[in-house]
Amino acid sequence: MAELRIWTVISRNYRVFDKSGKLAFSIIFGLCRRDDTDPRPLRIETKGTILDVPYALSNDLLQLRKYNPRTRQYVQFEVGKLNNTNPPHAHVTLPSPIGRAANWRSCITEYHYHVELKSELASLFEQGERYAVQNVSGWQLGPGAFSFIDDKEPSQIDRCQAVSGRVNGRAIFEVVESLPWPPELQTKMQLKISDYTTWLTISVTNMESESITIQTRGRQHFLVPHSAFDVTPDYNHPRILDEERPAPEATIKILDLATNDIVRRPRSPGPCGGAQRQHDPRPKLDVLTTLRPGVSLVRDVDISSLLAELPDGRYGLKMEPRGMWWCFGDCEEFKRICEDGRVPQDVFQTMIPPLMLECDDVVEVRVENGASMMQSAG
Template sequence: MDALMIHTLIQSRYSIFDACGELPFSIIFGLCRNSSDGIDPRALVVDISGSALDVPYALANELLKSHGINTLRSDKQRLKDANIFTSPSGTRFVTLPSPMGRTKHYKECFTIFEYRIDVDSELASLLQPGKEYSIKLASRDLGIKWWTYVDEPQLPLSEEQISQSSEPAKLLNSKPSAGHAAFTVVDSLPWPPEVSTRMCITPATEIVAELLEICITNTGPLPLSIQVQGRQRFLEPQGLFGPETPQRIPSHRPLETETPVLYFGFLVTNTATDEIVLGNGKRRTGCIGLTSGRVDPRPRMQDLITLEPAQPLVRRVDLGGIVVGLGDGTFFIVISTS
């Protein structure tokens, strides 16, 4: 066999690289053996040093290329001495299970390797704030110089195994493209102040129904504007195929005072069965409108409220409107973080 095909994908953990290092940043690689090449039941172990997964080395030696507003091309010589051994990722060998007998969808079968870019590294020093970068494979060649088959992938390689010659077949990306890791560099990220949320149940009286009281307090020193309805937009960690945590359906928040209670993002769990009986896609009502990519992502003024420092905002909700239709039992209520 002249070549062994490996389905390869590249993604950035975040769309932002924080030059201050408060937000850890990494380039994600996903490797999956093609089912059509599944003629060997053994696992495959690759040495990623000096390969396309060894990001500084790969950029310096044209296994990876950068494109976009800033290309890193003029700075490649500074990366010649950087390699996987100087990376905080600290991993040299990656194991790929055999595709024989695979029953899961191929998207669930990727081996994930993350190359973390430390802010003190040579590569980070080349990333200029305000610039956009996009890193992808320069060709189908993964640049892997040594790999072997193993019968017991859970065991570390012995010195004897490592000293053996590599298997002869070349490891190539099976697709014309492997995607790309795109990100923008910023000097620093603004971090939001902490907000304290407290809930309690107010017992019913002869004239007032049982209420769920929600108290939200801005614990920071400055006034804080909060969006009370519509889709929230956060800086979210990415996996190979999109956000690691899928966004919830846009909902109203308990800060809003004029919305029926069933539209709020509550999660109600039956404590006896640990089953979510409301929220998480259950008993949602109403229609969610489609949005266009051209829509201004900024929240509207009427969707914002201001929390003054140390001044609690209290919202009282009729508890019967939340639990209506549920059977007898004990339930636990939390506010969804969508």
């Protein structure tokens, strides 16, 4: 049987496994054919392969390692025989590398193995411990089905043996009993037009029973989902609620309502958290805003520049979701007890899901002869 080398990347969607189950956790596999010359797609059955994580751990295709704080190393952890929870007929398809012009990293096919909360695998993860799931270069990807598929002759299937030609990364994560969960916000948008300016009025209401403090500007620290290679980019621009620099171009998407085409996208993201390192990651108090229970925070944001160069027509303004660091408590109280101008140490956490600033409203505006006209909110 022919041997086919598959480049493999292993990661995880979050750096934490939440034993309460609120934050879903997956082991991510990035797979890519790099140097074979077969033009046909390759189908990989997940059952009985490295992608079937309980099977792979039980049959030495993957290793589970536990962090030893004394030696500062990850030591192999024996898992025994685990029950398989993988769907029996799931598969992924890898395209041929022939004719590929892009870098191979941008051509990776991802497969996410979701770790079920009540599975045997999840029961191995102990609160407060750190683990790593990893593979070794040259190891087989398993005895499951690896088949070349001929589109012209679907009935003709050629089997092959797949091995890891190269392995990048490992899935490192920490186990926690539960996570602080973001509170509920109610967000609304509407248009307001004066003689020379078009405003987007944004109203945010805290639906919880206690005050919430949010960060609207500066480097944000919260749990961010990962892909096989990289962290999902986060927008380091000010959030649109920021009083000094709301930066609507980083949040507002504009649709042509006649065609439903996007005519302007929000500004492209940068690396999560920004490129500069900070000695003290706690946000300064002057970039925080407190949302008190049942009290709406209202911001009027000038969007005239976003609409200035649009041709005549009907447009819809839509808010793209943006995450924010958050905590319970009132910023005014923080100012009374903190002398260094930052969030108190006992309040600051980074292992938290972000509080999402999002809104379902589509605000309609009509442009005639370069001027904005009021429409309705849908």
